[in-house]
Amino acid sequence: MKRALFVLILLAVSTSLLAQVPIRAEAKFVCGKADAAHIAAWAFAPGYYYTTLNVTNPNDNLVVNGRKRFSVARLRQQIGPWTQLVPWQLGPGQSMQVDCSDIYAYLGIPVGTFIDGFVHFQADNRYAVTGVYTVSDGQIIISNDVEAVLVR
Numbered sequence: 001m002k003r004a005l006f007v008l009i010l011l012a013v014s015t016s017l018l019a020q021v022p023i024r025a026e027a028k029f030v031c032g033k034a035d036a037a038h039i040a041a042w043a044f045a046p047g048y049y050y051t052t053l054n055v056t057n058p059n060d061n062l063v064v065n066g067r068k069r070f071s072v073a074r075l076r077q078q079i080g081p082w083t084q085l086v087p088w089q090l091g092p093g094q095s096m097q098v099d100c101s102d103i104y105a106y107l108g109i110p111v112g113t114f115i116d117g118f119v120h121f122q123a124d125n126r127y128a129v130t131g132v133y134t135v136s137d138g139q140i141i142i143s144n145d146v147e148a149v150l151v152r
Helices: 002-020 036-040 100-107
Strands: 023-033 048-056 064-073 079-082 086-090 095-099 115-123 128-136 141-149
Touching: 023 100, 023 128, 023 141, 048 086, 048 100, 048 115, 064 100, 086 095, 095 100, 100 115
Parallel strands: none
Antiparallel strands: 023 048, 023 115, 048 095, 048 128, 064 079, 064 086, 064 115, 128 141
16 A cells, blocks of 8 residues: 555656656757858858748647747857747747847847857747758858757
8 A cells, every 4th residue: 555655656746747847949040141250260151141940839739838048159169148038938830930130139139240059949848940041142042951950
């Protein structure tokens, strides 16, 4: 009897802990015109970089409540600015777009400044993130890639 009670308590605690673990995704972003420092460091090729992240709720009946944070990576392993967690919500079948203009605004960085880093997503239910990455020489598109972002 004691053993059965112990197993039930253990199961309840485990289920409770699992329910509290957020579902996470870290999506890379690169925005702006590559500056001389990044080019000289062989970190990025010359060009204009654009990122669009599409987040969707693939659930049929569940609302996804989440939070996101923006963080910038700097050259030479320096830590850049980051934001506090910002709430977001998507109903069943809904999607949202997070692009360079949003990233600049949340970070308080002038539009066009060259930045790269991550948008950190977390939520209570299943969601999906896809990144669209475009590089231009200022006149034509040199590269346009679509990448699924790992959600775990």
